Amino acid sequence: MTTLSIAARFNGPPASAHGGYTAGLVGTAIDGPAEVTLLAPPPLETAMELVAGDGGTVVLRAGERDVASGRPTTVDVGAPPAAAVAEIRAAMPSREVLRTSHPFPTCFGCGPDRDDGDGLCLFAGEIDPAARVWGVTWTPDGDGAVDPVLVWAALDCPSSAPAQDPTGERPIVLGRFAVDLLAEVPAGGAEHRILSAPLRHEGRKRTNAVWLLDAGDAVLAAGRATWIELKPDDAAARRGDGR
Template sequence: MTRTISIASRFNGPPGSGNGGYVCGLLAKEIDGPSQAILRVPPPLEKPLTLEADSYLATLHDGDVLVGEAKPVAFDLVAPPAPTLAEARDAAKRYAGFADHRYPTCFVCGQSRPAHDGLDLFTGKVEGRDMVACTWTPGADLADANGIVRPEFIHAALDCPSYWALTHAGKPALLASLTASIDAALPRTGEELIVAAWPIREDGRKHWGAAVLYTAQGAVIARAEALWIEPKQA
């Protein structure tokens, strides 16, 4: 299957390029089951891109340039117990991005967007845990005709929180890959959900973090592990 798509400017991450989690989600939803999406270059906005997919591989090209790809993988990330709604709401008050944000207009975690234009995922430190969290109530504009949140927005919601969980948070880093699994029925718009994330490890310029989307009752909806890479020093 081959078709042409375009990433709307609304769905930016850094200025001028697509939000990594959202673009990974566009690729991942072409794959059945857990997948790993890898970004090769910053995804361009408002430009015709070629999406090709079968059961084993999805690719996104800008002309001859490979923007990203996704493939099926085994994924065994264990989700920790969810913070409570009250803990997640409280944690959001401590979002580090309120004080210092390199990309304040990011679709997922930017605090300088018009009201309800982004996901507004402001994950802050959970008291007593090595974890950041916030709540998320998806709006109707993120849904399909049946009121179900589209999967690319689930992936987007698992992206930036994993960055804000890193010890490197606040410093330059770009999403390189997102390994993710949607484990339950997709939520409906208007449901209050919990997003939580924690650091995994780091190796030089590479930083790994994980994120989980939970129902308000703490059941797992989706899991992800993200690889963030610091840009090379000029």
């Protein structure tokens, strides 16, 4: 059993932790590709326990409440679509555009109100409207290899892009995330590409594929993310604005 707490800077919605970061804490405790299900809004600045179970499973628990569960899995989302860095850059929206519609503007992964270095600031843009392919570039700071938990976090918000409501009125939150870390991700100025595309849509659930590629087109990580459209009352509560 491991005790941990998620710092306030790693928020998604204002009062809860970033889904991808939380999933990364659980998923990286599992050997190999892992699937993490978020069972409740992950609390911030709260002592939690990461408890190992049978068959390689892991549960993240806050008091008597299970926050997330993880298990070994396989991630088969096929090959990523082709997209050049220049094409992706041209599609990425500005902070000013996002501020008019973003449901969670202080999100660690994609919030336009976060500064570079404080948040990941991954603003995905639509590259291919016909195929609904989205992408963003990512140049992680630091030396050596990126912390695998941050790789999970970086894949999270771009994976939501094909399922987002452009008006921001029907926000979505991460429900389940499966990631296969295929290679170390180098930091220190290396520009990577994160691409996403839809897999299926069932009611309020939308499942998308996401890939992380290096400059030479090697796939460093692949994922499968299920996003859930919030009901109006839940959306207002998660935004924290009462709208």
